[in-house]
Amino acid sequence: MGNTPLLQIRNLCTSFRIQEHYHAAVDDVTLTINENEVVAIVGESGCGKSALALSVMGLHPKERTKIDGKIDFNGIDLLSLNDQKLNKIRGKDIGMIFQDPLSALNPLMRVGKQIEESMSYHLKLSPSQKKKRTLDLLKQVGIPVPERTYMQFPHELSGGMRQRIVIAIAIACEPSLIIADEPTTALDVTIQAQIMDLLKDLQKQLKTGIVLITHDLGVVSEMADRVAVMYAGEIVEMADVYTIFHNPLHPYTRSLLNSIPSSKSDADRLHVIEGIVPPLTKLPRTGCRFKSRIPWINQNEHEENPVLQEIEPNHYVRCSCYKNFHFPDQKVGEQNYDIS
Numbered sequence: 633m634g635n636t637p638l639l640q641i642r643n644l645c646t647s648f649r650i651q652e653h654y655h656a657a658v659d660d661v662t663l664t665i666n667e668n669e670v671v672a673i674v675g676e677s678g679c680g681k682s683a684l685a686l687s688v689m690g691l692h693p694k695e696r697t698k699i700d701g702k703i704d705f706n707g708i709d710l711l712s713l714n715d716q717k718l719n720k721i722r723g724k725d726i727g728m729i730f731q732d733p734l735s736a737l738n739p740l741m742r743v744g745k746q747i748e749e750s751m752s753y754h755l756k757l758s759p760s761q762k763k764k765r766t767l768d769l770l771k772q773v774g775i776p777v778p779e780r781t782y783m784q785f786p787h788e789l790s791g792g793m794r795q796r797i798v799i800a801i802a803i804a805c806e807p808s809l810i811i812a813d814e815p816t817t818a819l820d821v822t823i824q825a826q827i828m829d830l831l832k833d834l835q836k837q838l839k840t841g842i843v844l845i846t847h848d849l850g851v852v853s854e855m856a857d858r859v860a861v862m863y864a865g866e867i868v869e870m871a872d873v874y875t876i877f878h879n880p881l882h883p884y885t886r887s888l889l890n891s892i893p894s895s896k897s898d899a900d901r902l903h904v905i906e907g908i909v910p911p912l913t914k915l916p917r918t919g920c921r922f923k924s925r926i927p928w929i930n931q932n933e934h935e936e937n938p939v940l941q942e943i944e945p946n947h948y949v950r951c952s953c954y955k956n957f958h959f960p961d962q963k964v965g966e967q968n969y970d971i972s
């Protein structure tokens with residue numbers, strides 16, 4: 633993992649127009665992804681993960697979206713680019729992998745041609761060079777008989793195989809950054825693990841930076857170098873993956889960790905905070921946004937204007953409510969996570 637910044641997101645606010653007002657789904661997010669680094673963005677549904685990713689890729693509908701802040705990719709200010717210039721970067725320098733491989737692929741085009749198409753747009757290769765590279769890519773993403781799959785249509789492939797094709801397209805131009813938004817959510821559990829293993833291997837080979845968006849902390853522990861935990865549009869905790877798993881501080885992070893299925897005792901399951909992320913129009917915009925989900929905590933434990941504070945080197949937490957936080961059936965200071 634290098635320390636050269638690849639993507640620098642500064643004070644990003646992404647707001648959507650709902651009726652006549654704009655509501656921020658991403659609210660003042662600052663985050664850096666270094667070269668060859670995997671940064672996971674985690675949080676429940678509706679916390680703003682996809683809104684953040686789509687902002688980086690410039691894929692929000694312009695007429696209903698307002699984006700403020702700065703997104704710097706390799707020294708290029710992405711927010712200042714028009715679609716034509718963004719298209720030159722998307723798919724070439726930034727690869728994308730979305731949740732649903734079927735909707736990411738063209739149902740009417742053979743798999744081989746789809747991979748070649750992305751290369752045609754960005755690379756100057758002869759038809760035979762493109763075909764050779766496509767077959768190599770199919771092999772690289774674990775397709776057993778590349779020559780056959782080259783000629784197949786997406787509907788002839790399983791979900792896992794389709795996601796492998798999407799990954800082949802994402803890496804076709806050897807991007808320095810991949811944005812993977814819930815890359816395995818739509819797949820069977822056994823296939824999920826295979827796809828994550830593939831992504832992990834490719835990341836090591838290609839030394840690509842990855843923004844990995846997921847609500848699955850199991851996936852995070854396998855793959856991420858650093859983790860940003862988002863709640864209600866804000867980052868509430870950010871640290872390296874070891875710290876997040878061994879010394880989580882924000883109540884929301886502690887609760888998410890206890891919601892990981894497998895190997896959790898019944899007691900841990902109790903320590904999962906009830907409720908959901910409020911819809912955009914009902915998000916609290918002042919104070920600690922998590923306050924309403926932990927009503928048993930004394931009001932004066934929360935800060936009036938919580939900001940992300942670096943409480944130890946490279947470990948950031950928002951709001952002082954983490955300090956004396958406990959789950960309802962716990963004593964203050966009692967840990968609910970495995971620190972072995």
Ligand SMILES: Nc1ncnc2c1ncn2[C@@H]1O[C@H](COP(=O)(O)OP(=O)(O)OP(=O)(O)O)[C@@H](O)[C@H]1O
Nearest residue numbers: 648657675676677678679680681682683684911912
């Ligand atoms: N284009 C849009 N117009 C209006 N509201 C939107 C739009 N896109 C997202 N939202 C809202 O913004 C909030 C954040 O959504 P987002 O999709 O980023 O969440 P998420 O954390 O990625 O969740 P999921 O895992 O379900 O995709 C949600 O309340 C969502 O309803």
